[in-house]
Amino acid sequence: MKNNDDRAQFPAPGEIRIMRTLPGPIERIWTYLTDPEKRSRWFAGGPMELRAGGKVELFFQHKIIAPGETPPEKYAAVHNEGFKMPGTILRCEPPRVLSYTFDDNSDVTFELIPQDAKVLLILTHRSRGEDLPFLSGYASGWHSHLLLLIALLDGTTPPPFWATHTRLKAEYEKLQAAAQRG
Numbered sequence: 001m002k003n004n005d006d007r008a009q010f011p012a013p014g015e016i017r018i019m020r021t022l023p024g025p026i027e028r029i030w031t032y033l034t035d036p037e038k039r040s041r042w043f044a045g046g047p048m049e050l051r052a053g054g055k056v057e058l059f060f061q062h063k064i065i066a067p068g069e070t071p072p073e074k075y076a077a078v079h080n081e082g083f084k085m086p087g088t089i090l091r092c093e094p095p096r097v098l099s100y101t102f103d104d105n106s107d108v109t110f111e112l113i114p115q116d117a118k119v120l121l122i123l124t125h126r127s128r129g130e131d132l133p134f135l136s137g138y139a140s141g142w143h144s145h146l147l148l149l150i151a152l153l154d155g156t157t158p159p160p161f162w163a164t165h166t167r168l169k170a171e172y173e174k175l176q177a178a179a180q181r182g
Contacts, residue, residue, distance in 0.1 A: 004150055007171065008139040010179035014127035016139045020146055023153050024119045026112050030095035032149060033110055040064055042148040048100075049089060056087035056100045065148055066161035075162070105130040106138070121146075136176040140168035 008018040022029050032038045036045045046059035061082030062071060071079035090107055091099040099109035105128045113120040123146070125138050144165040151158035 007175060008143060010135075010139075010176060013180075014129070014132055014135065016123075016125040016135060016142065018123045018139075018142055018146060020121045020123075020150065021115070022119045022121055022150065024114060024117050026095045026114045026119050028153075029112055029119045029121065030098075032153070033098050033112075034094075042152050043145045044085070046084065050092045050094065050098075052089055052092055054089040054092070056089060058085040058087065059083075060085065062161065065145075065158075069160060069162050071162050072166060079162075103131060136172035137169060139172040139176070140165055143168050143172075 004020050006019065008016045011017050032042065034048060034050055036047060039045060040059070040061075042065060044058040044060040045064075046057040048054065048056045059082060060078055062075070062079040063082075066079065069079075077083070085103060087101040089098075089100045091097050091109070096112050097109065099107060102108045102125065107126050107128070109122075109124045109126075111122040111124075113122070123142055125135075125142060127135060127138075131138075144161055147164060148158045148161065
């Protein structure tokens with residue numbers, strides 16, 4: 001689909017934006033963002049109180065999304081044991097906007113816009129400062145996770161997560177450096 005291979009943009013310092021066109025309807029996409037079981041198949045599981053101020057507890061365990069893959073050594077714990085990331089819902093406007101804190105110094109916003117039988121997903125990840133050095137990793141991570149979501153929604157075989165993430169991380173490091181140079 002159009003735009004599903006595009007690289008993330010760096011529209012402002014500390015900000016990543018990725019747009020993807022997904023097969024609708026919008027309510028289906030919303031469940032893949034909010035239902036812990038569905039979300040765990042492409043990103044991270046864990047409970048989410050769907051209201052502004054509600055608690056989020058993302059549980060990342062990549063052996064669920066990348067079974068049979070061997071992760072790079074530095075990601076072995078994330079892959080095997082997993083880890084929990086607490087957060088807070090900032091906006092919850094079903095089925096169009098979901099925003100929450102991400103890690104200690106970022107927030108992520110998912111906007112869903114119906115387009116006939118398709119849905120435009122706009123993901124914006126904003127750093128609040130301390131995690132600026134990790135922006136290229138966030139970009140490659142979101143890009144890789146969204147490829148898994150697209151494969152799930154399309155009923156196709158997902159690309160290998162770790163090989164894709166490693167390749168994209170190198171590309172995003174160059175893109176981020178270019179964006180910072182202006």
